[in-house]
Each structure stands twice: as C-alpha cells, then as structure tokens.
Amino acid sequence: MKYQTKRKALILLADGTIFYGKAVGDKEGTAFGEVCFNTGMTGYQEIFTDPSYFGQLMVTTNAHIGNYGTQEDEIESDSVKIAGLICKNFSYDYSRPAADQSLKEFLDKNNLFAISDVDTRALVSYIRDHGAMNAVISTDVNDIEALKLKLKAVPSMEGLELASSVSTKEPYFVGNVDAKFKIAALDIGIKKNILRNLAKRNAYIKVFPYDASYAEMKAFSPDGYFISNGPGDPEPLQQAIQTASDIIANDETLFGICLGHQVIALANGVSTYKMHNGHRGINHPVMNLVTGKGEITSQNHGFAINREETEANENLEITHVHLNDKTVAGIKMKHKNVFSVQYHPEASPGPHDAEYLFDHFFEMIQKKVY
Structure with a gap:
C-alpha cells in the first residue's frame, strides 16, 4: 500500500535541534525516547523487538527499511520494544516470499509511530558529534514549544532502571x-x-x-x-x-x-x-x-x-x-x-x-x- 499524501513530521532533540520528515502511513503521532542509531544493513525486525532497545528512538542508517517485510519467527521478544522509528526510505511493499506481512502492518499491529524521509546521514552525524540524547518525534509540527516542555520531563537514560x-x-x-x-x-x-x-x-x-x-x-x-x-x-x-x-x-x-x-x-x-x-x-x-x-x-x-x-x-x-x-x-x-x-x-x-x-x-x- 502506498501513501500519496504524507503528514509532516519532525525530530526535536533535547538541545533544541530539529530535523524534518514525514509520518509513515497516514496517522498522527508523537513518541519520546533516547535517540540512537543502528548501522546494520539487515535485521530490522529483530532490532525493533530487542528488549535492550526499550525506550529508545531508533534511527536506521540503511537507506531502505521494510523492503523484505516481516516474518513471525524473526522476533526477539513478544512485541516491538523501541519507542519509535526514524528512517530515510520506508518501503510499504515487500518482495520476500517468506514474509508474513509488510513492515507497516507489523508496526501498526504493535502501535509503533514511525517517520521517514529524514536526512538520516545528517542526523546520525549530529548524534555522533553531540552524543545520544533524549528526543521526540511528532506530527505536531506547529507547536514546538509544547513539545519542548514535554521533552524536558522525559528522564535521562543515565540512572534509569528499565x-x-x-x-x-x-x-x-x-x-x-x-x-x-x-x-x-x-x-x-x-x-x-x-x-x-x-x-x-x-x-x-x-x-x-x-x-x-x-x-x-x-x-x-x-x-x-x-x-x-x-x-x-x-x-x-x-x-x-x-x-x-x-x-x-x-x-x-x-x-x-x-x-x-x-x-x-x-x-x-x-x-x-x-x-x-x-x-x-x-x-x-x-x-x-x-x-x-x-x-x-x-x-x-x-x-x-x-x-x-x-x-x-x-x-x-x-x-x-x-x-x-x-x-x-x-x-x-x-x-x-x-x-x-x-x-x-x-x-x-x-x-x-x-x-x-x-x-x-x-x-x-x-x-x-x-
């Protein structure tokens, strides 16, 4: 399924830096967590369900995410554990015969908010220079000040028992x-x-x-x-x-x-x-x-x-x-x-x-x- 019109979305980092993208699918959403990146070329489904990523906004550095769909056996826990997904190109269609469903269907089933069309190279470069920090991804692009206030209330990963x-x-x-x-x-x-x-x-x-x-x-x-x-x-x-x-x-x-x-x-x-x-x-x-x-x-x-x-x-x-x-x-x-x-x-x-x-x-x- 392809989405002709995508909602505008943003990534707001704790230091006030903003990157822009589009919401995956057609729903509104907001998600908070520590932003981090994974450089793996494959294995996105296993990464998204790894409990070690609980509470984190995942940036995937591979240019295409979702192109081989998802498969029931390729999960590492009983649900998606990341707080949200940030990617460059999101594939609504998939080509792997063994797949059970598309990544979009998988994320919807797990109620995960994702944004695409992000300059992930620039975002990852920024994180590498300035370090992992809390962030929010949201389609609420017109009320940045309100997002900043909510983001300040999110606890730091340091000292956090999860x-x-x-x-x-x-x-x-x-x-x-x-x-x-x-x-x-x-x-x-x-x-x-x-x-x-x-x-x-x-x-x-x-x-x-x-x-x-x-x-x-x-x-x-x-x-x-x-x-x-x-x-x-x-x-x-x-x-x-x-x-x-x-x-x-x-x-x-x-x-x-x-x-x-x-x-x-x-x-x-x-x-x-x-x-x-x-x-x-x-x-x-x-x-x-x-x-x-x-x-x-x-x-x-x-x-x-x-x-x-x-x-x-x-x-x-x-x-x-x-x-x-x-x-x-x-x-x-x-x-x-x-x-x-x-x-x-x-x-x-x-x-x-x-x-x-x-x-x-x-x-x-x-x-x-x-």
Whole structure:
C-alpha cells in the first residue's frame, strides 16, 4: 500500500535541534525516547523487538527499511520494544516470499509511530558529534514549544532502571525437560535467540524475573547460571547485582551478555559509565586477547565498564577488547567459572563469529559438574 499524501513530521532533540520528515502511513503521532542509531544493513525486525532497545528512538542508517517485510519467527521478544522509528526510505511493499506481512502492518499491529524521509546521514552525524540524547518525534509540527516542555520531563537514560519493564513477571521454562543441562537464566531483557542457543546445546532453561534472588534460582538445582542483555543503566539493578555476587560467592558457573556483563562487573566492584553514543550495529570488530583472533560482532549497548578499574582488579582479566575505541568487550574471573561479554554472541541479526562462547559456557559446566 502506498501513501500519496504524507503528514509532516519532525525530530526535536533535547538541545533544541530539529530535523524534518514525514509520518509513515497516514496517522498522527508523537513518541519520546533516547535517540540512537543502528548501522546494520539487515535485521530490522529483530532490532525493533530487542528488549535492550526499550525506550529508545531508533534511527536506521540503511537507506531502505521494510523492503523484505516481516516474518513471525524473526522476533526477539513478544512485541516491538523501541519507542519509535526514524528512517530515510520506508518501503510499504515487500518482495520476500517468506514474509508474513509488510513492515507497516507489523508496526501498526504493535502501535509503533514511525517517520521517514529524514536526512538520516545528517542526523546520525549530529548524534555522533553531540552524543545520544533524549528526543521526540511528532506530527505536531506547529507547536514546538509544547513539545519542548514535554521533552524536558522525559528522564535521562543515565540512572534509569528499565529491566523491570521488559522482564518476565513469572518464571517460565524453555527447552527439553530431559535435557542434559539445567540453566537458570536471569531475565533483565533476554532475547529469544539467546534461549534458542542455550536450548540447542542440550539445556533445559528456567527463566527468572529480573529481581529473582540467588536462593530462588538455586532451588531449580541448575548446572549453570546466565544473566541476560537488557535496557537502561545497570547501576540501579541492585537486586541483580546482589544475585550475581551471591552466584559468584558460591562458586557457581556464570555467563553474562551485555547488561549481564555490566552487572557481573558491578558485582566485582567495577563501575560503569554512559557512553557518548554507544555501540549499535552488526559489524563491530573485537579482539579476543586469549586466542589472538579477531571477531566481527553484533553489539547494542549505551553503557560500558570502566577499563582502568577492570585492569586494576586482581580478580578480573580482560579477555576481549573493542578495536575501534579499546573499550572492554569481555572479562573473566581469574579463579572462578565466571565470564561475560559486552556484545551478542547469539547475533540475530549479525555474524556468528562469537557463537563459540555458548560452547565455552557448557564446557565450563561439564568440567565442573561431570
């Protein structure tokens, strides 16, 4: 379906800068969030449903979005998690035979407001120079002062706890109940493909809410523990940090990804900080310092752990480094079966260079348990 007349729309950044575009479809709308960009050429459906993006206005740098439609199996959670979409060219038609519906139908079903016809190169360049910040996208182009007042009331991502907004409310199970391994996973924004990667390695997983204690997880009698990715600032997640500390203190096998990586660092006394504009894309280069091999990785995070504090911590070793800016991309504890990475080995979307980390997790479990 094509729309001949498009409503005017704008992007108003927290510093007062304005970019203009047109509303996708024919509806009016307004959405607030932290503006960020993803450089992936494919995988928009997985990105839009990734809980790690909760509360963010997503700018896609690829020139065309929607051209291959959407497919029911290509989601990472039960709904769209981004706050709004900003793109250059929005394709109302799609050409992939395997698609279930158009991206427009998918976004309408999830009640997501999107704008297109934006000079995304100029917008991304501005964000790169001035950093991620709150913004509003809206068709209410004639009352900018009112939008500015509403935007001022939107809380900063720094200090914002969002895991409770995306975590499961009740525990649930994934995989074969007769599987060889049992994994207790702390859901602070978990992606479905992480659970698929655990399950296909002969694991039965019990997924726990973000505020579950070590005692609650231990009652499942798991062979290993996992802390997921997720949105927001890690430092307010005091219960998750305590749970990680208890898991570590009891010599359990533990693996963390992204927000889970930051939680494990905080449990070891290493602080985190908000990055200038974060890492979001599917071609981020990482060096594995243990093997000396490079990896192309999928990344999605706006916070990182302090490198100087990590290097000074006698219990930690840096295992992976981001080659673009030398930020810490992976750590392990020297005398514990604990490790974590600041990227997505399950990819989805992205390369599979780092999928070996799941194998490493189960190798650690097997050496300790069997």
